[in-house]
Amino acid sequence: MRKRLMAEKMSREQKEYLVHQVQRFFHEQRGEELGNLETEEMIDFFWKQLGPILYNLGVQDARKLLQERFASLEDELYVLEKPTASGR
Numbered sequence: 001m002r003k004r005l006m007a008e009k010m011s012r013e014q015k016e017y018l019v020h021q022v023q024r025f026f027h028e029q030r031g032e033e034l035g036n037l038e039t040e041e042m043i044d045f046f047w048k049q050l051g052p053i054l055y056n057l058g059v060q061d062a063r064k065l066l067q068e069r070f071a072s073l074e075d076e077l078y079v080l081e082k083p084t085a086s087g088r
Helices: 012-030 036-080
Strands: none
Touching: 012 036
16 A cells, blocks of 8 residues: 655645745736635645646656666666676
């Protein structure tokens, strides 16, 4: 059974930062003013929708990086092998 590792909640500071950024975007790009509550609800919605997708992309990136590192380590291990009488 796999453990669920994705953080369920963001910090208060992170949410405040996102609220400010979303409000600024809507003001600058659309000329709309959003209140804090509706902005937080929007962030919560997108967090639930996008969070697992972005998390999985991060896991895929980590998997690819580890595979590359393991391949490199395997090459280094072959270099360390000593020659034997049997040729290997």
